Amino acid sequence: MEDLKGKVAIVTGASRGIGRSIVLELVKAGANVVINYKSNEKEANKTLEYIKDLKGIGMAVKADVSIYEEARMLVNKAIEQFGKVDILVNNAGVSKIALFMDMNEEDWNQIIDINLKGTINCSHNLVKHMISRKCGCIINISSMWGNIGASCETIYSATKGAVNLFTKALAKELAPSNIRVNAIAPGVIDTEMNNWLSEDEKKGLEDEIPMGKFGSGQDIGKTVLFLCGEGSQYITGQILTVDGGMT
Numbered sequence: 001m002e003d004l005k006g007k008v009a010i011v012t013g014a015s016r017g018i019g020r021s022i023v024l025e026l027v028k029a030g031a032n033v034v035i036n037y038k039s040n041e042k043e044a045n046k047t048l049e050y051i052k053d054l055k056g057i058g059m060a061v062k063a064d065v066s067i068y069e070e071a072r073m074l075v076n077k078a079i080e081q082f083g084k085v086d087i088l089v090n091n092a093g094v095s096k097i098a099l100f101m102d103m104n105e106e107d108w109n110q111i112i113d114i115n116l117k118g119t120i121n122c123s124h125n126l127v128k129h130m131i132s133r134k135c136g137c138i139i140n141i142s143s144m145w146g147n148i149g150a151s152c153e154t155i156y157s158a159t160k161g162a163v164n165l166f167t168k169a170l171a172k173e174l175a176p177s178n179i180r181v182n183a184i185a186p187g188v189i190d191t192e193m194n195n196w197l198s199e200d201e202k203k204g205l206e207d208e209i210p211m212g213k214f215g216s217g218q219d220i221g222k223t224v225l226f227l228c229g230e231g232s233q234y235i236t237g238q239i240l241t242v243d244g245g246m247t
């Protein structure tokens with residue numbers, strides 16, 4: 001088990017789904033965690049309750065990461081409360097399943113603003129702080145579709161591919177400052193993001209996964225622990241695919 005006692009983490013999009021699972025793994029490892037969410041205060045409070053059940057320390061901050069000033073406020077509140085931030089997990093993201101020709105400008109602006117600009121906004125606001133401390137760890141949650149592209153998820157795939165290259169480029173720039181930047185590319189993970197699938201479609205999708213099942217948020221949370229823990233100190237600029245062998 002990784003030991004993150006004394007470390008402070010921000011996890012964006014942590015009111016539910018993968019973000020919540022990441023938070024709980026970080027708390028179990030001893031980290032204090034700032035939970036970010038956009039609008040779902042009730043679910044964010046539930047994540048806080050789970051943290052309390054684990055005897056951990058957390059704080060919830062409402063902020064739309066697609067807006068630079070709100071990302072700045074999120075980072076500043078975390079530093080005010082805990083004095084520092086060691087780990088940033090850029091997890092907030094949205095998808096829309098549709099043919100490219102059926103999408104409109106509003107659709108792709110939203111997906112690009114949250115998935116790509118949100119990651120850039122939070123990283124940019126925190127990096128100055130991390131550089132001054134000469135340490136830090138940034139983990140971006142991308143997607144297997146960012147590696148290979150998916151039909152009916154063209155814009156989503158494009159944003160995740162961009163997140164992958166942002167990860168690699170930023171890792172090179174920040175390595176001399178002892179800041180590591182990696183990404184996790186999940187496969188199909190059992191969260192609300194996939195609630196649009198019917199039971200039959202879910203079964204069909206499971207059959208396409210060599211391991212025969214969807215991943216869990218905990219699978220991604222444990223990978224985050226590895227990427228910010230002792231076992232990965234010489235790893236930076238990597239995209240770790242966690243997809244049960246699907247791609």
Ligand code: NAP
Pocket residue numbers: 012013014015016017018019036037038039040041043063064065066091092093094095114118141142143144185186187188189190191192193194
């Ligand atoms: P989810 O269940 O739909 O949860 C999305 C989270 O993002 C929520 O906490 C939501 O907050 C937050 N969020 C959305 N827009 C935001 C914004 N502008 N600012 C701040 N927070 C915002 O999604 P998920 O399945 O856990 O996915 C998490 C990440 O994993 C995403 O980046 C996604 O692309 C990636 N991923 C997921 C899968 C999958 O199969 N589920 C596969 C590959 C990659 P509110 O609750 O307040 O709305």
